[in-house]
Amino acid sequence: MTTPFIEIGPVTLVGELVRLEPLTMEHLADLSVAGNHHEIWTYLDEPTPGEDEMAALIVDALDEQARGLRLPFAIIERADARAIGSISYIDIQRTHRAVEIGWAWVTPGHWCAGVAREAAVLLIRHAFETLGAIRVAFKTDSRNIRSQRALEGLGATREGTFRNHRILRDGHVRHSIYYSVIPEEWPDVAP
Template sequence: MKPEAMTVGPVELSGSVVRLEPLSMKHLGDLAEAASHDQVWTYLDEATPTTEEPVAALIREALDEQQRGERLPFAVVDVVSGKAVGSISYIDISRTHRGLEIGWAWLAPSHWRTGAIREASHLLMRHAFNELGAIRVAFMTDSRNTRSQQAIKGLGAMEEGTFRNHRILRDGHIRHSIYYSVTAEDWPTVSRMLDAGRAARGLPTLG
């Protein structure tokens, strides 16, 4: 008999570096500022937004996908400034098979290497395994994006393989995508590793 399907819905998740808030239009001004850097969009296949409207369109798209049950988007909010500095989502949600992917993750360059995206991913993994009862959390990145690959490996995810010729990007580039995952069986060890890393940086554990 199959276990009950996952129930995935909006939730606020708090850490010591960032807070994840359900994405909404209230975050538009902050996110337009955070998104106005070319390097944010190198591997996300979107043009760099120069006004608020393209960012508003991305928010509307994310909320439409949420309404269809395909995505759960969050604003990544800096706990010190209270400003939204990026976004991250649950995507490819399989409620029946209790799996999902953490993706559509981007952050203002001012918050790179601050632990923000690491903590955001940790919060989402913790929620997925501990609260939603997920059995698999996946990550995917462009084969050229070595910075993202190292970050995902640093989260304790295992590389599963490469989807060759996975997507044709806006500029015509044929993208290969590398997949990673953490399973429910991996999670206790991964959770301890992530909390040990936080303790080493003087941060409280998330559990």
């Protein structure tokens, strides 16, 4: 029996609060302003980006997209049509029909406002209902309690910890906590 592959490509997804649209350099100005907050980058192992650093992050994301490794989105606040963050499908496993949602960040003025949750739900819905995925994963730094609470509030299952998973730029040895949602759990996650 042959398992169908995930056919993944750029798409626009629309919710009540946000629109996810394919990331482009046109988002640079908004994302440079939205991302200019140190607290966003604490666990993403990146320095607080100015415009040049944000441009490099976008170029890297688009390069990974061209190589089939990532599908990056700009998170657009529908109320004023500004980019307020970014989120991506990463670790795309076409054969195993699995994706990870990562590189997710939103400007602090929109924390606890439902936009990050809605962005994640849009990507989970698309993964299960359109792409036919059998697994959507997330990982977070073990120190990032806010992210862990958000994933648990979303209904994702905590799977375990990859100890000594990465050495960060500052020399800290990161433990990564993995979460996932599978199709049988999706009805409990869907808003």
